[in-house]
Amino acid sequence: MTIRPELIDKLRTKRTQLTENVSPEKLEELHAKGLLSARERLGTLFVEGTFQELGLHASHSATNFGMATKTLPADGVVCGTGYVGAMQVAAFSQDFSVVAGTLGKMQARKINRTMRHALRNGVPVVAFKDSGGARIQEGVDALSGYGDVFYSNVLLSGVVPQIAVICGPCAGGAAYSPALMDFVIMTRENAHMFLTGPQVIKAVTGRATTMAEVGGAEMHATISGNAHFIAEDDQHAIGVVKQLLSYLPSNNTEDPPHDLTVPIEEMEDPGINDCIPDSPSEPLDMYAVIRRLVDNGELLEVHAGFARNIIVGFARISGVVVGLIANQPMVMAGALDLNAADKVARFVRTCNVFNVPVVTLVDVPGFLPGVEQERGGIIRHGAKMLFAYGSCTTPKITVILRKAYGGSYLAMCSQEMGADMVFAWPTAEIAVMGAEAAVKILYRKEISAAEDQSAKAAEMAQEYREKFASPYVSASNFYITDVIEPQDTRWMVALALRKVLDKRELRPTKKHGNIPM
Structure with a gap:
């Protein structure tokens, strides 16, 4: 027929x-x-x-209003x-x-x-x-x-x-x-x-x-x-x-499109040292670090124009797809505020549902102080970051480059918040607060009694850094995995990622957690 x-x-x-x-x-x-x-x-x-x-x-x-015609x-x-x-x-x-x-x-x-x-x-x-x-x-x-x-x-x-x-x-x-x-x-x-x-x-x-x-x-x-x-x-x-x-799996039961045929080359990168300012008070340009860390210097930045004091986006490190999160000290000194907290929490949860490993680069002086921040609910917004990182079960690698003070140290995925490995550069400072602020509180009488108060304050600040804020103090208490040279960061992170890709983490049975909204 x-x-x-x-x-x-x-x-x-x-x-x-x-x-x-x-x-x-x-x-x-x-x-x-x-x-x-x-x-x-x-x-x-x-x-x-x-x-x-x-x-x-x-x-x-x-047939209403003549639509059928x-x-x-x-x-x-x-x-x-x-x-x-x-x-x-x-x-x-x-x-x-x-x-x-x-x-x-x-x-x-x-x-x-x-x-x-x-x-x-x-x-x-x-x-x-x-x-x-x-x-x-x-x-x-x-x-x-x-x-x-x-x-x-x-x-x-x-x-x-x-x-x-x-x-x-x-x-x-x-x-x-x-x-x-x-x-x-x-x-x-x-x-x-x-x-x-x-x-x-x-x-x-x-x-x-x-x-x-x-x-x-x-x-x-x-x-x-x-x-x-x-x-x-x-x-x-x-x-x-x-x-x-190109960075995402088809669904939540699959892994992202990693290319594990890419070799991990144990190559030092001395050029990364040029990204570090001579003075701790000078801002570090986190984009310069990211370009040296990720494959071909390529980052697909998400929310690039929003809350620019934090950077989030997708990249590959030796073929492994990662969600990258980093403070940007060039904007607001990299401090966390209401919008930055929301931006990070949302991105971490997106990575988690699609099985994307999270790499966090830390250089944060704290949460942004101010009446507007407190009245705007910085406690609630900051809690979103803690909740997102704490509930994230994908591989999590953290690198502390310089400052990691107070609650922001925890909010940027410390070991206590579930990071699988935490590396720190020798320039890292991990403490409740910055050395200058701590000295004003702890040694106010000694400084005020000194003839040259500024010199005495600087001396005590340096002593505080060495005794309390040094990465070796945290390493000795096993709060970080290792202190590494900046030039070794890329291959160390790449190797760590390969070792935790098969990570499986079980959580208590529940419908879902109740994230602070």
Whole structure:
């Protein structure tokens, strides 16, 4: 039996109508703005010829407000699966050319079906967000659809990686879906994410504002912390997605894509000594250290513009994928504040759920003092760091470069907080507080009695460092694994990582811990 030619023609015509809904002229306009169409985004993400669409013919069927008389190709969202390299990925891309990409019940069903495929098969989800929000014509059906999507986001959380790419508007309740995902990428000029826009804010509060101030990529990447990456355009954003996926496993039962064929070379790196300032009071540029520690000097920094006093990101050390966390003394002396604590806690938990080893580089003078910090809840925020590190069961290696004072010593993953190995440079100072502050408290009378008080204070500060803050004091009490030369850091950390990759740590049976929020 052969299929009648008219049936084949009808199928091909129907497919063309549904997939070629954006005119060449409109595509040219989009490209001029750095935008791709919904289908182009998936075509750029996936290896050519691997995309299989889910629900091409599914579309809106409601009759209210005349919607049934309109043709809604794919109901405003293109869903499917494909391969990014050798990794299968489930993805959906909202189509702004179809009723502004608004979400109704059918669009939500398609998105949920895509996410459930990811859950059942243990593959990452990539979501391209470009939507005017809820489809008003569908009323509560649209709200119900959002609820279904949010529920799926939570269901998938900690099971498979979820990456949101904000390419256009992401307004109102729609913004909660990316907020529930693991990583959010926003394009610099075209993306906006907000609950209430400038017009609503003006009407309710009387305050005039701009879209950039309340929903722009720069604001979310530097102030609110809602965006992890800024991309220059859609192409760049897809490149960031591919970079992220290259460091992550497909799901929480797999290991990251380590390359254990990379040899560990016991090579000294004298150049790292040049990163250390002559004076302990001078700030160390942690990026210079990181470049010498990781393979090819490559770090995929996460939240680069937010809480810049702390650095987090993905890298490889002799082929092993790691989540790297480091104080940045060039900003606020590397002190921990409200935002830095949140940034670290979130990143550590992300590494933990996807089995990524954590390497922590420490040069921290303490938690940032101040009325605003205390009133802002620095105790609660700092406790998030302690909780995140303490509950993290992946391999944890810590290197103390210079300062590690007070509670911040513990918050930066000390041995007591579960670090598997802790190394310290000879320049490390591990103590309740800095030498100068300690001397003022302990030896105030002796200093005030001295003729040259400044010289006496400096002498006592040095004595305090040697007696109480020296890394050898901590090493003698077995609080650190070893004191190492800076030039040996790379290969020592690489060797330690290989030895703890098969680490298995059991915890008490429970639903989950109750992290301080």
